[in-house]
Amino acid sequence: MAIPPEPEPARRDVIHDIGYRKYSGARLGESYTWRTLYELGVWHCFGIGRAARYKVLPMMMLAIMMIPALIIVGVQVIVDLDRQVLPYSRYAVIMQLVISIFVAVQAPALIARDLRYRVITLYLARPLRLDTYVYARVASLATGLLVLTGLPLLVLYAGSLLAGLPPGSETRDMLTALAGAAILSVVLACIAGVVSAWTTRRGFAIAAIITTLVMSYSVVATIQGIANEQGNTEVAGYAGLFTPFTLVDGIQVALFNTEASTSEGPPGATGGLVFAAVAVALVAVCLLVLLRRFRKVAGR
Amino acid sequence: MTLIATRDLTKTFPQVTALDSLTIDVEAGVTGLVGANGAGKSTLIKILLGLLPATSGSASVLGLDVAREGTQIRAQVGYMPEHDCLPPDVSATELVVHLARISGLPPDAARERSADILRHVGLAEERYRPIGGYSTGMRQRVKLAQAIVHDPELVFLDEPTNGLDPLGRDDMLALIRRIGSEFGIAVLVTSHLLGELERTSDNIVVIDAGRLLRASSTADFTQTTGILTVEVQDLVGGASPRDRLGQALAEKDLRVTPGAAGVLRVEIVDESTYDIVRDVVAELGLGLVRLQQARHRIEDIFTADMATEGAPHGDPA
Numbered sequence: 254m255a256i257p258p259e260p261e262p263a264r265r266d267v268i269h270d271i272g273y274r275k276y277s278g279a280r281l282g283e284s285y286t287w288r289t290l291y292e293l294g295v296w297h298c299f300g301i302g303r304a305a306r307y308k309v310l311p312m313m314m315l316a317i318m319m320i321p322a323l324i325i326v327g328v329q330v331i332v333d334l335d336r337q338v339l340p341y342s343r344y345a346v347i348m349q350l351v352i353s354i355f356v357a358v359q360a361p362a363l364i365a366r367d368l369r370y371r372v373i374t375l376y377l378a379r380p381l382r383l384d385t386y387v388y389a390r391v392a393s394l395a396t397g398l399l400v401l402t403g404l405p406l407l408v409l410y411a412g413s414l415l416a417g418l419p420p421g422s423e424t425r426d427m428l429t430a431l432a433g434a435a436i437l438s439v440v441l442a443c444i445a446g447v448v449s450a451w452t453t454r455r456g457f458a459i460a461a462i463i464t465t466l467v468m469s470y471s472v473v474a475t476i477q478g479i480a481n482e483q484g485n486t487e488v489a490g491y492a493g494l495f496t497p498f499t500l501v502d503g504i505q506v507a508l509f510n511t512e513a514s515t516s517e518g519p520p521g522a523t524g525g526l527v528f529a530a531v532a533v534a535l536v537a538v539c540l541l542v543l544l545r546r547f548r549k550v551a552g553r
Numbered sequence: 554m555t556l557i558a559t560r561d562l563t564k565t566f567p568q569v570t571a572l573d574s575l576t577i578d579v580e581a582g583v584t585g586l587v588g589a590n591g592a593g594k595s596t597l598i599k600i601l602l603g604l605l606p607a608t609s610g611s612a613s614v615l616g617l618d619v620a621r622e623g624t625q626i627r628a629q630v631g632y633m634p635e636h637d638c639l640p641p642d643v644s645a646t647e648l649v650v651h652l653a654r655i656s657g658l659p660p661d662a663a664r665e666r667s668a669d670i671l672r673h674v675g676l677a678e679e680r681y682r683p684i685g686g687y688s689t690g691m692r693q694r695v696k697l698a699q700a701i702v703h704d705p706e707l708v709f710l711d712e713p714t715n716g717l718d719p720l721g722r723d724d725m726l727a728l729i730r731r732i733g734s735e736f737g738i739a740v741l742v743t744s745h746l747l748g749e750l751e752r753t754s755d756n757i758v759v760i761d762a763g764r765l766l767r768a769s770s771t772a773d774f775t776q777t778t779g780i781l782t783v784e785v786q787d788l789v790g791g792a793s794p795r796d797r798l799g800q801a802l803a804e805k806d807l808r809v810t811p812g813a814a815g816v817l818r819v820e821i822v823d824e825s826t827y828d829i830v831r832d833v834v835a836e837l838g839l840g841l842v843r844l845q846q847a848r849h850r851i852e853d854i855f856t857a858d859m860a861t862e863g864a865p866h867g868d869p870a
Contacts, residue, residue, distance in 0.1 A: 275704055279658075285654075381627075
């Protein structure tokens with residue numbers, strides 16, 4: 254005897270509570286977490302993946318950075334110049350205010366935020382070492398800065414090739430300037446990181462970073478002016494040590510034989526060595542201070 | 554199975570001794586860690602996570618040594634801190650997905666599990682809004698979600714009911730109960746309030762000034778006492794039925810103390826005590842509302858000194 258099949262109940266869309274599900278998938282190691290932190294940090298430098306209002310300032314700074322490069326390229330192509338109007342290596346020093354504002358706004362957001370709101374506790378309760386966390390944060394800020402300082406160089410380079418300048422020397426000049434931009438990015442990221450970690454209030458941090466960078470440059474320029482007037486070129490040269498922009502410019506002069514952006518580059522080979530050593534020491538000290546600061550806050 | 558074991562664990566800070574040769578064993582299930590503020594609960598958790606070195610003694614979590622294998626421990630445990638630790642400018646979803654990835658989950662798994670867990674802890678549409686606008690209850694749920702998003706073996710919850718209203722507290726406690734049973738995640742939950750862990754925990758560890766006061770199952774804490782709780786009312790509206798019953802029982806040589814309104818506490822001598830109470834209630838023509846063996850409350854271990862307060866009732870004046 255065949256029983257007629259039950260009529261199918263009308264299908265309805267229902268939400269099934271399937272209860273808690275265990276996770277048995279992959280658990281990746283520290284290189285993955287490092288990359289996750291680093292990549293996210295780089296995107297966040299430009300507000301990518303965040304709400305629109307976080308994009309405004311970094312994108313504006315990036316746009317302003319590009320303007321002189323685009324104008325120069327335009328002039329080059331139209332007027333048909335036979336040499337670079339502005340050496341690649343000097344671009345960062347000329348645009349230092351824009352770079353300073355960018356790093357002053359992004360360093361607190363990237364480095365001090367987790368301290369201020371103690372999110373760092375949630376990171377450290379995971380299989381992530383404090384050192385890894387700090388290095389990933391500083392590295393992402395430095396990468397953001399490299400994008401900011403490097404992109405205009407690439408535009409200038411493309412323009413100079415379009416204008417028919419010799420590719421060989423242009424490529425060499427651009428690459429050395431890019432290397433200089435990378436050193437500058439690391440130095441700036443470290444200094445801004447330390448300043449923002451000590452002033453966990455965002456407004457103070459921004460003000461403190463801009464003040465540090467701009468003031469130190471004015472002081473250096475003043476000292477160099479006075480020293481040059483008195484004919485003391487050595488003092489004028491070494492004065493460049495005391496602000497990140499001229500410090501890195503001095504390294505470029507010493508390493509790549511570029512034209513100094515200040516009135517006086519580092520004096521001789523010894524000067525170049527001193528500049529390089531100061532930059533390395535500065536980065537090392539800043540990282541140490543940052544690590545200590547994070548360790549202290551996290552230990553509470 | 555012993556999940557957490559500490560042996561003579563001591564932690565001294567320059568000014569205070571936070572843990573004083575503490576030796577405890579924590580089994581699977583939900584364990585309540587009770588102690589006053591400053592008793593050393595948070596310090597203990599930080600040591601167990603491998604974030605703070607102990608001054609002396611040893612501890613292991615999931616069979617791993619806290620001093621040497623902190624990273625492996627943190628891969629398998631979750632932690633909900635006591636203090637506020639949420640960034641205001643990201644949404645709950647963004648934060649939990651990100652932290653799941655930091656725990657080592659691949660991007661897709663992190664997204665999927667975050668959605669699951671946020672639903673389990675009861676965050677609906679608001680999970681897409683920035684955390685800055687959340688209520689305390691919602692923030693506690695986010696903190697809980699990030700602690701279990703990577704499906705740990707064990708989770709440390711430090712004062713999860715802090716700052717919650719009574720309703721939010723009940724919700725949180727029910728959620729903790731579910732984590733321990735349905736989710737199959739062992740829980741070590743701290744509180745300075747004894748009462749709330751009584752309903753949630755399988756085992757209770759009480760510490761005071763960094764020392765172990767008592768550790769046993771919740772059932773042991775709340776075991777039956779030799780006291781019978783009797784509640785009566787006079788059906789015809791006679792005056793003070795409780796006192797009349799108390800007097801009558803005292804005449805039968807039972808020790809009686811008055812409890813709350815209409816309630817008497819009668820010391821049980823043997824089986825016959827129940828019969829005597831029943832008969833006396835019947836003789837007086839009273840209505841018997843409750844006849845129940847009293848249970849200890851966890852509070853009692855702290856208030857043992859006060860147990861004798863209240864003069865015996867029923868003395869013929």
